[in-house]
Amino acid sequence: PLYSDNVKPDKAVFKNISKVILVFTSGSGTLNAKGKKLLKSMIGFMMTKYPDSPYTYFIKYMFFLKQKAVSQGLKKYPKIPELLYAMGQLYEKKNQYKKAIEYYDKALALKNKNVYDKFIAVYYYFRGNCYRRLKKYNQALKDYATTLKFYPKYVRALINTGYIHVRINKKVDLGLKYFNKAAKINSRIPQVHANLGEVYLVKSAKIYQKLTLDQRLKPHAKMDKLLINAWKSALSLILYAPQRYKRTGLKYRAIAYKLMCPSMRASLYMMERQQGINLPNPVAPRGSQPST
Secondary structure, three states: OOOOOOOOHHEEEHHHHHHHHHHHHHOOOOOOOOHHHHHHHHHHHHHHHHOOOHHHHHHHHHHHOHHHHHHHHHHHHOOOOHHHHHHHHHHHHHHHHHHHHHHHHHHHOEEEEEOOHHHHHHHHHHHHHHHHHHOOHHHHHHHHHHHHHHHOOHHHHHHHHHHHHHHHHHHHHHHHHHHHHHHHHHHHHHHHHHHHHHHHHHHHHHHOOOHHOOOOOOOHHHHHHHHHHOOOOHHHHHHOOOHHHHHHHHHHHHHHHHHHHHHHHHHHHHHHHHHHOOOOOOOOOOOOOOOE
């Protein structure tokens, strides 16, 4: 059932909608055809039966991009945390991060009024993004950690945490752990493979730089494992990610091939051909140092 007798129908249905929003906002999953049909039914229920519900104003913004619905809703319902969060979103999209944080703070101050308790994770995540944009990385990490406390499957929080550890704190191994956690939850997100591929190549290059020319021409167990993982991430970007990620995938693949010994390069290229993946064969000599 969409709602029970002891809970207001609009609030009960919106709770189910909030669960769906959390899933696709966090990157933890997607909806199948049945799920999409149910979501459409719930949205239609809210729009027709409860057009003046505070949660319908939020739905108009989230699913129909009606920005005015947020300010209209807040005029009538100034203490609805979901609407305050939506206003924060509007400011964040305008790059007004400090103003966005103000509204996320207001939403969090009223978090006990949240229809769905785990939806609080969304507020912390987007406030963390604002802190990251303002280069307040420690505060961003704290918010991402709280996000994961409320919703451990928040893939985008895992990715951004890993990003800060790799790019800002230079803790590559720690960042890798977060990227791998994200990949286990949802490996279809391009950012997961983009970050994993970069980390694997960075770690491979550090090993490569310490090898002699003769050693570079022979298999190296630790580096080869990293390069295979980088190659897999690259192919995921090339074959399955949106167009804007394909160039990154091709770059990662080329670098991985340059770092590989000739026998591994030939083996992986043959594997690609057998699987019907028709990409150019990188033939750059292994002795030259590629840039990452």
